[in-house]
Amino acid sequence: MSEPAPVLAITGAASGIGAATVQLALESGYRVAALDKKTPNFTFQENLLQLACDVTDTASLEQALDCIEERWPAGLEALVHCAGIYRTSAAETLDLALWQEVHDINVTGSYVAASVLGRPLLRRGKGSIVLLSSIAFALGDGTEPGAAYAASKGAVVSLGRQLAAEWGPRGVRTNVVAPGVIDTPMTTIVNSQEGLGKVLENIPLQRLGAADEVAHACLFLAGRKSSYVNGVVLPVDGGQSII
Numbered sequence: 465m466s467e468p469a470p471v472l473a474i475t476g477a478a479s480g481i482g483a484a485t486v487q488l489a490l491e492s493g494y495r496v497a498a499l500d501k502k503t504p505n506f507t508f509q510e511n512l513l514q515l516a517c518d519v520t521d522t523a524s525l526e527q528a529l530d531c532i533e534e535r536w537p538a539g540l541e542a543l544v545h546c547a548g549i550y551r552t553s554a555a556e557t558l559d560l561a562l563w564q565e566v567h568d569i570n571v572t573g574s575y576v577a578a579s580v581l582g583r584p585l586l587r588r589g590k591g592s593i594v595l596l597s598s599i600a601f602a603l604g605d606g607t608e609p610g611a612a613y614a615a616s617k618g619a620v621v622s623l624g625r626q627l628a629a630e631w632g633p634r635g636v637r638t639n640v641v642a643p644g645v646i647d648t649p650m651t652t653i654v655n656s657q658e659g660l661g662k663v664l665e666n667i668p669l670q671r672l673g674a675a676d677e678v679a680h681a682c683l684f685l686a687g688r689k690s691s692y693v694n695g696v697v698l699p700v701d702g703g704q705s706i707i
């Protein structure tokens with residue numbers, strides 16, 4: 465008898481990289497739990513379970529996990545955590561409300577999602593978690609004032625490395641994807657010709673990335689073919705981080 469299709473949870477699933485990962489995962493034979501705070505409510509059709517879920521809210525994630533386990537009792541095998549926000553503010557304005565919002569969603573959200581959705585993986589002693597950072601974790605950005613975002617994405621890298629060390633011995637791998645500039649609704653700087661020009665100057669491949677190019681990297685790290693990869697930070701950036 466063939467094994468049942470693996471179950472993958474994807475957060476931030478309603479847009480951009482998350483939505484592309486949902487699509488690719490379905491095409492690749494996964495059963496997908498697609499979580500997003502923008503998702504209006506519960507829908508279930510064959511291999512796709514869509515749920516409203518706020519990743520900063522522990523109870524919301526626990527409810528989502530209950531719902532996933534009720535539908536698919538074999539349980540969760542992997543998480544691709546794409547939920548995140550991008551905000552800009554000149555550092556000297558000391559906008560603590562913006563700083564807090566960005567850290568609540570990008571940092572606390574990553575911690576809560578990995579912690580809650582990691583439980584079934586730890587229980588079964590196998591699984592894979594993929595967190596989304598950004599090349600901003602390592603590079604200063606001269607084009608936009610993104611101090612809060614850059615700091616939050618640095619914390620995501622630290623969290624991913626810590627989970628890789630802490631949970632690796634228990635059979636759960638954690639890796640981090642660090643996209644460059646990807647063509648999604650988050651990336652507004654490229655809406656003007658001037659902004660696009662500035663961005664392209666720094667990308668050896670001379671184009672923006674597409675959401676599905678990041679989705680392929682996420683699914684490689686989430687899946688069984690990366691079984692000996694743990695604790696890496698994989699840039700998907702057209703080479704931007706090497707110049």
Ligand SMILES: NC(=O)c1ccc[n+]([C@@H]2O[C@H](COP(=O)([O-])OP(=O)(O)OC[C@H]3O[C@@H](n4cnc5c(N)ncnc54)[C@H](O)[C@@H]3O)[C@@H](O)[C@H]2O)c1
Pocket residue numbers: 475476477478479480481482499500501502517518519520545546547548549550569573596597598599642643644645646647648649650651
């Ligand atoms: N687009 C890029 O250029 C780029 C570059 C580097 C890193 N990233 C990272 O990749 C990830 C996905 O980005 P994207 O470009 O697809 O963005 P996007 O704005 O297209 O999608 C983000 C999704 O996250 C959801 N979300 C936000 N807060 C949430 C919450 N509290 N709970 C549940 N869902 C929530 C939104 O509703 C949205 O559907 C983010 O972590 C982002 O920081 C993106």
